[in-house]
Amino acid sequence: MKLFITGATGYIGGSVAVRLVAEGHQVRGLARDAVKAADLAALGIEPVPGDLANEDLLVREALAADCVINAANADDLAAVQTFIGAMTGSGKLLVHTSGSSVVGDDARGNRPSSVVFDETTPFVVAPTKQARHELNQTVLAAAGSGMRTAVVCPTLIYGTGRGLNKQSIQVPFLVEEARRRGAVHIVGAGINRWSTVHIDDLTDLYSRVVHQPDAGSFYFAENGEVSYLDLGNAIAERLSMGAVVSVRAEDAAEQWGAARAFYTYGSNSRVHARRARAELGWEPCHGSVLDWVRDEMPL
DSSP, X not given: OEEEEETTTSHHHHHHXXXXXXXXXXXXXXXXXXXXXXXXXXXTOEEXXXXXXXXXXXXXXXXXXXXXXXXXXTTOHHHHHHHHHHHTTSOOEEEEEOOGGGGOOOOTTSOOOSOOBOTTSOOOOOGGXXXXXXXXXXXXXXXXXXXXXXEEEXXXXXXXXXXXXXXXXXXXXXXXXXXXXXXXXXXXXXXXEEEEEEHHHHHHHHHHHHHOTTOOSEEEEOSOEEEHHHHHHHHHHHTTOOSOEEEOHHHHHHHHOHHIIIIITTSOBOBOOHHHHHHHOOOOOOOOHHHHHHHTOOO
């Protein structure tokens, strides 16, 4: 199969690309600079110089590929519309990567939510995440125009990446901040909860979506959940630091930015991947993020 992957130099897209190359597919990956292009080639991924703003490039690659996996930007509507326009009526597959903060709340770290979403649950979407939700719906609706579409929605991802970028977002940022400031900082009391998924289990889900001809829907990706307080304590233990430090969400927003404070670290994002398990036979095999932090996380 011929695949074109955006975000191929990133954590998710790169890991997916390496997985699909190992399975024998011909993979082309978007790269914005010559150094990363050469590094992609060394991994067996054919580099495509350019970026998401190059509409002609995206159309050309979509027409040449059997499947497009968009893992570069969960919120780039223009790129998604370009892919849909090029692939309409082709019967080809477009897989878009979203993120579970789309159902994030305004807990500010101070309360766990009792709501666990699955793919059939009516979503509660905050105004600031409405555009992402609508983009996801645009992708899914395109399945009625002679193409196949799927949205993969990861949660907090952990594990070492398989491509050029080895690090995810949430855990490494907390580790970096802890080293810089001498203590692990969390938003509020840290009793908000996020579902989690290991990067290797996530790439397995992408592979199943690509390979199963009936796959085409919205798929959460999770294998358990964790509170940020427990995660912070595990990081502190691994780094041999003292107790975690609680920071008000408003203060965290000044230091880290509002998106990180209120969504990435302050919200609840609790989901269950029912559809991937039931329809695709997806069975995550990796253990808890807390065990990974304590025993496997590179330092």
